[in-house]
Amino acid sequence: MGRIEYKQYDRFLVAVDCIIFGFDGSGLKALLIKRRIEPEAGKWSLMGGFAEHQESINDAAARILLNLTGLDKIYMEQLHCFGDVERDPGGRVISIAYFALIKIDESDADKLDAHQAKWIDLKKLPTLIFDHKKMIKLAKERLQQKVSNHPIGFELLPHKFTLQQLQALYEAIFERSFDKRNFTRKILSLGILQRLDEKEKTSSKKGAFYYVFDKKKYKQLENEGIQLI
Amino acid sequence: MGRIEYKQYDRFLVAVDCIIFGFDGSGLKALLIKRRIEPEAGKWSLMGGFAEHQESINDAAARILLNLTGLDKIYMEQLHCFGDVERDPGGRVISIAYFALIKIDESDADKLDAHQAKWIDLKKLPTLIFDHKKMIKLAKERLQQKVSNHPIGFELLPHKFTLQQLQALYEAIFERSFDKRNFTRKILSLGILQRLDEKEKTSSKKGAFYYVFDKKKYKQLENEGIQLI
DNA sequence: ACAAAAGTGTTGTCTGTACACCCATGC
């Protein structure tokens, strides 16, 4: 069966835009670039690109993320297809938005520089091209929802982290504070964290234990679903 | 600013496929058609069509739904973009899937006949073309999730309905049974149902009160979020 | 010895769940 049908229908440019989240200990950040092509060259933008025929849309998203950050095997999830007629003044382009969670210090600094990419706090977003601000807003909502039931927050933290870092992350994502005692009890009761014998000593004299996320224990729980927040 | 850029990139056919849910008192149903174009003509399929340049993707979905059912102003939500390279043997087509909830008796029977459309119980799906079964599976999961927090289930019921119909709907969506007393208490405690003075008398001698969904009261609650299940 | 962050328990309230009987009516 050849690819001979469907001749008479309109064809579209298909863009992929990536909302890349990171966390540096204080606020939740998105990775933004200075756009290099017209229209709107020089303006703040999400990292994006056009899908190609020989790759799936998911693969296109992975390629674009790799291109900017040098990272692959990253947590990434399709967000939404944005398909308004006038969303891109450069043409009839639909955009499939993806959001990704990366460890902020693992990205390739040279590549980021080459794209003039910056980590920008979600509370201090500049003007963005097209519908990119809407995309980020939706991505943040989806992240909140997802994080409530899945332990994907760990994708944003270093391999080992303290409970305080974890709590700070959740507070940044949900833009609210949690009671330290309740938070600790809840998280530990899930049984998906493993305490190391090592302590983080830079931010206190007593020192705080490091923990690691135990993926195996989580896999066991996954089907029942977990309630984190 | 003309539409002169982006010349060198690949262009895609963009399909829209609609998962149309309905409820007839027993099982949850999806509206399927016999496909009329090659490839795979004559096979069971979701209702779909190609997006056109002068319409948004959302508008395309609404057009396709109207085309099949004669209905507009229907609850419809974008589900996911399916973008695998080989998903459609007829060409490099990406598909944006939408799911819709309609009142099964309000659809236009002549139009359904014209497309050889049938309401098929989700538990008895036939073989479907392409990735359509995957689409339905994902749509059902999304419906469950959405219905847990939003009163969209009412879109599937007649304007006035009994508590038993409502419970049967939820049991069909979640594929489990609920305790009648707990279900009634929970639903009524939300304060979004209004009891009519009228009773449904065909299925019992005592008769069951009709209720209507009170949209205004729901709007007041919407921001807090509601927990239905 | 003191400053600074780490770590830890108890109580009351709310929410979910399990469970069984009387009611109204048409026949």
Place this chain on the structure above:
DNA sequence: GCATGGGTGTACAGACAACACTTTTGT
């Protein structure tokens, strides 16, 4: 008067939220 589905209450258990003091150790 009886069969049929309609409608209702209670008690227990688990989850959540509010709340403050002691511990460790580097200086």
